[in-house]
Amino acid sequence: MAEKTEKLLQVKNLKKYFNVSRRDVLKAVDGVTFDVYKGETLGLVGESGCGKSTTGRTIIRLYDPTEGEVIFDGQDVGGKLSLKSKKELSKRMQMIFQDPYASLNPRMMVKDIIAEGIDIHHLAKSSKERMDRVYEMLETVGLNREHANRYPHEFSGGQRQRIGIARALAVDPDFIIADEPISALDVSIQAQVVNLLQELQEKQGLTYLFIAHDLSMVKHISDRVGVMYLGNMAELATSDEVYDHPLHPYTQSLLSAIPVADPKLERTRERIILQGDVPSPIDPPSGCRFRTRCPFAMDVCAKVRPKWHEVEKGHWVACHLHDEGLKTEKA
Amino acid sequence: MDHLLEIKDLSVVFHIFGADVQAVRGISLQLNKGETLAIVGESGSGKSVTSKAVMGLIPNPPGEIATGEVLFEGKDLVKYSKKQMQKVRGKDISMIFQDPMTALNPTMKIGKQIMEGLIKHQSLSKHDAKNRAIELLQLVGIPNPEKRVDEYPHQFSGGMRQRVVIAIALACNPKILIADEPTTALDVTIQAQILDLMRGLQEKTGTAIILITHDLGVVANLAQRVAVMYGGKIVETGTLDEIFYNPKHPYTWGLLSSMPKLHAKTDKLLAIPGTPPDLSNPPKGCPFAPRCPHAMKVCTEHMPAYTELSATQKAACWLLDERAPKVDPPATIGVGGES
Incomplete structure (x- = not known):
């Protein structure tokens, strides 16, 4: 795969807090930093509540960031935006949602769902052009022209997800955030949708932020993978690197926790089973967020928050085990 | 051998949407x-x-156990009263x-x-x-x-x-x-x-x-043992290793190869085209035939019988008939164990 170096999206120290009551603040995303290169797929994985969906939703401005910068194609889109620039952003950045049953308006015909973006951005000059575009989109995602006049309830889950993809593609975006696009689908249908996403990327040079909890699927589709835990990024590297040489103890245990569909391997494999549950993001542990479940936790982990730094070229990690100063001690 | 639980020719029908949805269509299993x-x-x-x-726990109505027995230690649970x-x-x-x-x-x-x-x-x-x-x-x-x-x-x-x-x-x-x-x-x-x-x-x-x-x-x-179901029928059963390393039914092949492997590189997933059958109007022949890449004429007409492949493995597929052409499973099947 060719090296992709042109940065399409830069996320710097992004934070998103929610006020859940007068006293409590839920720190859903608490300072994540990463880049997305043009034409690549960046996967974001983590358990529920780790902030991966919030990250995606904050980038596309479904939420306003509490702090931090989001730079899209050289332009800061993380601060206050005028309605006009928000509209411009939504033309270039689109989202595919998790639940194909909830993300399509049941009272709208498929053609109107797909053409909504076209209408808002005035991309079609005549109604004929509009319909041509809708037909083109339907065929791109593997549906038929005849489907345009139907309603969402007439489709299966996989087909609905295709409609969601067609809607996202209709405004010809550069960047697509796919938030768990396949987790509501059956295994055999999942493969269909993933193959479709990959074909579209090859043909149209799209950039994806692929958010999922299914690590094997993320590995399959992504060029690089970021692992999140409790609002923080734990590790980020190329997908092969993350799976072959995970550095962060959380990544290691996450990988060993996935049951593999290979009985012989499953019998011999040694697994690290984490104790306990993910702590509450309202009152997260001090220092490193993972220390309460980490098998290698040291004193320093409770006191100092580990720095997010690049240990090897393109391999980022936030863990005291890989801090320069402590490295000698460990060895 | 005495089985703890034996399901014999079980069929379950739901009378909904003005039709009969045949959710389970004559399956037999032993535990x-x-x-x-x-x-x-x-x-x-x-x-x-x-x-x-x-x-x-089948709600009646709309559900109904149409045929079959569920023998638990030799006694038929289907005939049991609520009490x-x-x-x-x-x-x-x-x-x-x-x-x-x-x-x-x-x-x-x-x-x-x-x-x-x-x-x-x-x-x-x-x-x-x-x-x-x-x-x-x-x-x-x-x-x-x-x-x-x-x-x-x-x-x-x-x-x-x-x-x-x-x-x-x-x-x-x-x-x-x-x-x-x-x-x-x-x-x-x-x-x-x-x-x-x-x-x-x-x-x-x-x-x-x-x-x-x-x-x-x-x-x-x-x-330890696996039964693969599709369209209300069991299409293949066998021990864990038989199903994962030596599967014989094309649906099992599709299921196994549509999942990405964590320990190996896959370029493209082998997706199964199409969608599962509508069980209110189930196909006459093999339920998988419309999506099967190896489907023959006979598949859409008649449901295949089980072929015993070993003492523990059996599959219902016309490809296993001696008159059928030889078809090899996809290359990704049967390899494993090492990574």
């Missing part, structure tokens, strides 16, 4: 003492309906549900929910039942059981609730435990904990488990 049998398939393949039929079934349920056969958030009663202390079955089936006194409940909570790995027995479900996390559900299911030492997608609603690290717990408990108690899931990883981790 032996102490083993784990996995039933895999997609949503709508009939795997959950099968387990509900065993438990006598008789209540004595089996929770005592001899119990069940773990998919969603631990809704399986527990939110207005009852969890101790009381565990004690319910103990008092009813084993006629323990309240005091003894509570002690046993504390023991069970300890067994499923809940810290501080003396204190937590008096707490409510909302005070537990998802993984902890699933442990409570398992404790309730195991309270009366059942002979069969039906686990319907026991880890689907959980995160992977919690899933690993629960799978580990289930394996450990099975070794201790010798309970036979029917595991219903769509996750082949979970199957490889827990099961």
Whole structure:
């Protein structure tokens, strides 16, 4: 795969807090930093509540960031935006949602769902052009022209997800955030949708932020993978690197926790089973967020928050085990 | 050999939407003492309906067990009255549900929910039942059981609730435990904990488990035998290794190769085209024929019979007929073990 170096999206120290009551603040995303290169797929994985969906939703401005910068194609889109620039952003950045049953308006015909973006951005000059575009989109995602006049309830889950993809593609975006696009689908249908996403990327040079909890699927589709835990990024590297040489103890245990569909391997494999549950993001542990479940936790982990730094070229990690100063001690 | 549970030619029909949805269409299965049998398939393949039929939990109307027998230690559970079934349920056969958030009663202390079955089936006194409940909570790995027995479900996390559900299911030492997608609603690290717990408990108690899931990883981790369901029928059964390394049915091939491998590089997933059949109007022949890349004319006309491939493996596919052309499984099948 060719090296992709042109940065399409830069996320710097992004934070998103929610006020859940007068006293409590839920720190859903608490300072994540990463880049997305043009034409690549960046996967974001983590358990529920780790902030991966919030990250995606904050980038596309479904939420306003509490702090931090989001730079899209050289332009800061993380601060206050005028309605006009928000509209411009939504033309270039689109989202595919998790639940194909909830993300399509049941009272709208498929053609109107797909053409909504076209209408808002005035991309079609005549109604004929509009319909041509809708037909083109339907065929791109593997549906038929005849489907345009139907309603969402007439489709299966996989087909609905295709409609969601067609809607996202209709405004010809550069960047697509796919938030768990396949987790509501059956295994055999999942493969269909993933193959479709990959074909579209090859043909149209799209950039994806692929958010999922299914690590094997993320590995399959992504060029690089970021692992999140409790609002923080734990590790980020190329997908092969993350799976072959995970550095962060959380990544290691996450990988060993996935049951593999290979009985012989499953019998011999040694697994690290984490104790306990993910702590509450309202009152997260001090220092490193993972220390309460980490098998290698040291004193320093409770006191100092580990720095997010690049240990090897393109391999980022936030863990005291890989801090320069402590490295000698460990060895 | 005497089987603990034997399902014979079971059919379940639901009379809804002005049609008869044939959710399960004549399946036969055996479960032996102490083993784990996995039933895999997609949503709508009939795997959950099968387990509900065993438990006598098919709502009637609209559901109905049209034909077949469910023999538990030689006695047909289908013929049991509601009252008789209540004595089996929770005592001899119990069940773990998919969603631990809704399986527990939110207005009852969890101790009381565990004690319910103990008092009813084993006629323990309240005091003894509570002690046993504390023991069970300890067994499923809940810290501080003396204190937590008096707490409510909302005070537990998802993984902890699933442990409570398992404790309730195991309270009366059942002979069969039906686990319907026991880890689907959980995160992977919690899933690993629960799978580990289930394996450990099975070794201790010798309970036979029917595991219903769509996750082949979970199957490889827990099961000894596998039944693959599609369109209300069992298309292939065999031991774990037979199904994973030497599958014979094209649907099993498709299922195995549509999952990305964590330990190997795959360029493109082999997707199964199309969608599962509509069971209110099931196809005349093999249910998989419309999606099968090797389908022949006979497949759409007649349902294939089972071909015995070994003492433990059988599959229903016309390709296994001696008159059929030889078809090789996709290259990704049958390799494994090393990475």
